[in-house]
Amino acid sequence: MTQSFIPLSVPSLKGNELKYVTKAIKDEWVSTAGPYINSFETEITNYVNAKGSVAVQNGTSGIHIALKLLGVSEQDEVIAPTLTFIAAVNPIKYCGASPVFMDCDESLGLDPQKLKVFLDEECEKKGDELINKKSSKVIRAIIVVHVFGNMSDMESIMEIANDYNLPVIEDATEAIGTFYTKGKLKGKFAGTIGKIGVYSFNGNKIMTTGGGGMIVSDDINLLERARHLTTQAKSDPLYYTHDEIGYNYRMTNLQAALGLAQLEQLENFINVKKRNYDLYRNEFTSIDGLSLISFRENTRPNYWFYGMKISEKYPLERKDIIQRLSDNSIQARPIWDLIHEQLPYQDTQAYNISLAYNFLNSIINIPCSSSLTSQEVQRVIKVLAELNR
Numbered sequence: 001m002t003q004s005f006i007p008l009s010v011p012s013l014k015g016n017e018l019k020y021v022t023k024a025i026k027d028e029w030v031s032t033a034g035p036y037i038n039s040f041e042t043e044i045t046n047y048v049n050a051k052g053s054v055a056v057q058n059g060t061s062g063i064h065i066a067l068k069l070l071g072v073s074e075q076d077e078v079i080a081p082t083l084t085f086i087a088a089v090n091p092i093k094y095c096g097a098s099p100v101f102m103d104c105d106e107s108l109g110l111d112p113q114k115l116k117v118f119l120d121e122e123c124e125k126k127g128d129e130l131i132n133k134k135s136s137k138v139i140r141a142i143i144v145v146h147v148f149g150n151m152s153d154m155e156s157i158m159e160i161a162n163d164y165n166l167p168v169i170e171d172a173t174e175a176i177g178t179f180y181t182k183g184k185l186k187g188k189f190a191g192t193i194g195k196i197g198v199y200s201f202n203g204n205k206i207m208t209t210g211g212g213g214m215i216v217s218d219d220i221n222l223l224e225r226a227r228h229l230t231t232q233a234k235s236d237p238l239y240y241t242h243d244e245i246g247y248n249y250r251m252t253n254l255q256a257a258l259g260l261a262q263l264e265q266l267e268n269f270i271n272v273k274k275r276n277y278d279l280y281r282n283e284f285t286s287i288d289g290l291s292l293i294s295f296r297e298n299t300r301p302n303y304w305f306y307g308m309k310i311s312e313k314y315p316l317e318r319k320d321i322i323q324r325l326s327d328n329s330i331q332a333r334p335i336w337d338l339i340h341e342q343l344p345y346q347d348t349q350a351y352n353i354s355l356a357y358n359f360l361n362s363i364i365n366i367p368c369s370s371s372l373t374s375q376e377v378q379r380v381i382k383v384l385a386e387l388n389r
């Protein structure tokens with residue numbers, strides 16, 4: 001008997017998606033203006049408790065604009081993690097600037113301790129600016145990524161960033177819905193803690209618009225400028241006057257229609273993902289050599305991706321596990337290769353990277369769709385348990 005395929009992460013579109021998209025088409029509002037865009041922005045703003053938001057084409061364009069808003073330009077440097085998806089870093093290059101790569105901590109997010117040592121020892125203040133002694137370039141900002149929906153150590157990172165007067169961009173593309181439940185950031189959502197946050201609604205994210213993104217901030221002036229820059233920097237809509245180089249980065253009404261329907265279901269998606277996460281985690285306690293990466297204490301994570309950690313006690317290596325799962329019609333994927341080792345970044349400074357290498361060799365992402373059933377989770381577990389007999 002052939003088994004049905006269990007994908008890694010696919011969208012679930014069983015709410016009001018068809019209804020809203022149909023309405024957008026019937027109303028003939030399909031492009032970068034229309035009522036769904038405004039509603040979607042408002043609903044996201046309310047959900048994450050920000051001051052405002054600007055809908056964009058995707059997470060990558062959102063990060064590009066965030067860097068522009070902070071004045072990142074040619075010859076600047078931006079601190080960024082090496083253990084992440086490359087879209088968190090490429091926009092630094094779009095600005096003509098360069099990343100300085102940092103290690104991760106146990107949460108897979110940026111390691112605040114190494115960040116502090118780097119800033120203390122490898123950089124020096126000159127006037128208002130912070131100079132990287134090695135390159136003599138100005139450090140302009142820090143990009144933090146909440147990997148797999150797990151909050152980075154924002155309490156520590158914000159303290160350090162504030163000490164050095166460095167603005168933080170939160171790549172919260174994987175983390176919409178994650179928030180602190182305790183401590184001094186209690187109630188704060190991932191994406192709303194730094195200066196600017198960016199969400200992604202790509203097809204594999206926890207909620208999708210097919211492709212799309214959102215910039216959020218508490219700084220209304222920045223958001224206004226974001227709207228301007230993403231709309232070709234058009235300062236007069238009649239005479240088409242442009243006061244700087246802009247971009248065509250706006251979200252369409254069709255995308256926003258999908259997004260609004262998805263947002264209505266986000267808390268349900270998170271509940272299913274939590275249930276499946278707990279199920280995997282419990283069953284792994286009886287499989288030697290397998291565990292799941294924990295989410296940060298004192299937060300409510302969105303449980304977007306499950307990082308399965310393999311130790312030496314497990315008899316198979318990463319690539320063999322992925323192959324055997326695939327033989328059983330189950331999709332799994334290794335964690336990303338480190339960015340500082342990728343061809344376009346091999347000449348870029350990477351500061352004392354160590355823990356990221358551990359994770360690089362030991363983490364596999366296993367099926368986690370918001371439509372994944374308990375039975376399907378049990379099927380994945382059974383294959384993993386049998387491989388270790």
Ligand SMILES: *Cc1c(COP(=O)(O)O)cnc(C)c1O
Binds near residue numbers: 061171174200201
């Ligand atoms: C998905 C993702 C992005 C980019 O978002 P897109 O909407 O696909 O452009 C950026 N950073 C990280 C960490 C991501 O996972």
